[in-house]
Amino acid sequence: MAQRFENVKHLGNPTNTIEVLQKYGFSFQKKYGQNFLIDENIVRKIVREAGVTADDFVLEIGPGIGTMTQILCEEAREVVAVEIDKKLIPILENDTLKFYDNVTVINEDVLKLDIAKLAEERNSGRPIKVVANLPYYITTPIIMGLFESGVPLSSVTVMVQKEVADRMQVGPGTKDYGALSLAVQYYAKPQVVLTVPASCFMPRPNVDSAVIRLSRYEKPPVQVCDEKLMFGIIRASFNQRRKTMTNSVCGCTELGISKEQLAAALEKCGLPTAVRGEALTLEQFAELVNALKS
Ligand code: SAM
Numbered sequence: 001m002a003q004r005f006e007n008v009k010h011l012g013n014p015t016n017t018i019e020v021l022q023k024y025g026f027s028f029q030k031k032y033g034q035n036f037l038i039d040e041n042i043v044r045k046i047v048r049e050a051g052v053t054a055d056d057f058v059l060e061i062g063p064g065i066g067t068m069t070q071i072l073c074e075e076a077r078e079v080v081a082v083e084i085d086k087k088l089i090p091i092l093e094n095d096t097l098k099f100y101d102n103v104t105v106i107n108e109d110v111l112k113l114d115i116a117k118l119a120e121e122r123n124s125g126r127p128i129k130v131v132a133n134l135p136y137y138i139t140t141p142i143i144m145g146l147f148e149s150g151v152p153l154s155s156v157t158v159m160v161q162k163e164v165a166d167r168m169q170v171g172p173g174t175k176d177y178g179a180l181s182l183a184v185q186y187y188a189k190p191q192v193v194l195t196v197p198a199s200c201f202m203p204r205p206n207v208d209s210a211v212i213r214l215s216r217y218e219k220p221p222v223q224v225c226d227e228k229l230m231f232g233i234i235r236a237s238f239n240q241r242r243k244t245m246t247n248s249v250c251g252c253t254e255l256g257i258s259k260e261q262l263a264a265a266l267e268k269c270g271l272p273t274a275v276r277g278e279a280l281t282l283e284q285f286a287e288l289v290n291a292l293k294s
Helices: 014-023 040-049 067-075 086-096 115-123 136-148 162-169 179-187 227-239 245-250 259-268 282-293
Strands: 057-061 078-083 103-107 128-133 153-161 188-196 209-216
Touching: 014 086, 040 067, 040 128, 040 153, 040 188, 040 209, 057 067, 057 115, 067 078, 067 086, 067 103, 067 128, 078 086, 078 115, 086 103, 136 153, 136 162, 136 179, 153 162, 153 188, 162 179, 162 188, 162 209, 179 188, 179 209, 179 227, 179 282, 227 245, 227 282, 245 259, 259 282
Parallel strands: 057 078, 057 128, 078 103, 128 153
Antiparallel strands: 153 209, 188 209
């Protein structure tokens, strides 16, 4: 059960963060994308936007010294926090999280962790919530890994680079529209819920940041007969986004689609032969694949 911990020293401010860092002689590792939050208001807003309740099992990716983990422990039923940096583990276990009995810290690379198995074992396979201030260098593999590996998810609420958050929620006709937008929108409804200035982090990142909530669809918003082929076509289209699909898609040998096959499918969908992938919506990509396979 979530509990109130009046005596816990919350870390979401510069003084308490520096005190912990100095106590353990901790130095930031750039290679792990370590930018810790130092603003409790922001931390609470993220947890609120994630809709965490006392029924929830929450996975936090990269707890750092535990700034957001503390608040998650107070709001959720159970928290699992996965941290790659072994120097942070004693800080979390022996110090900043020691008052909480509903948290488990795992010292592991999240990209190597079987999260579906974790959800099965710890939450009886019921949907989990993911909440994190992500290490920006692996934002895309983390998010796509969560969606593609069949993890039972209810939502993913994460701090990412603002530019990446924008890319996830746009549609055709913008320069940010790409394979990531389509992949995310196939699995979830994206919504940017907060923009966060660099002054809220220690050290300050040199990019703008935003929190995006991805609410998982129970079933995808489009019906496609071959998901793998659709994402192959999407990737090929955006790898060479200024080329027509006839050149980008048919030029990709692994897809094995001839110009004649593509032309027939485009015609069936009422799309011009010289269309570029960047002009197509998710629905149109799905329709095209269904036409190719029919
Ligand atoms: N949650 C903390 C906060 O908001 O103050 C820290 C966020 S910091 C942006 C990212 C965290 O992810 C760091 O603690 C870093 O060590 C951890 N991290 C980086 N790569 C990771 C990986 N592959 N698996 C798990 N954790 C990772």
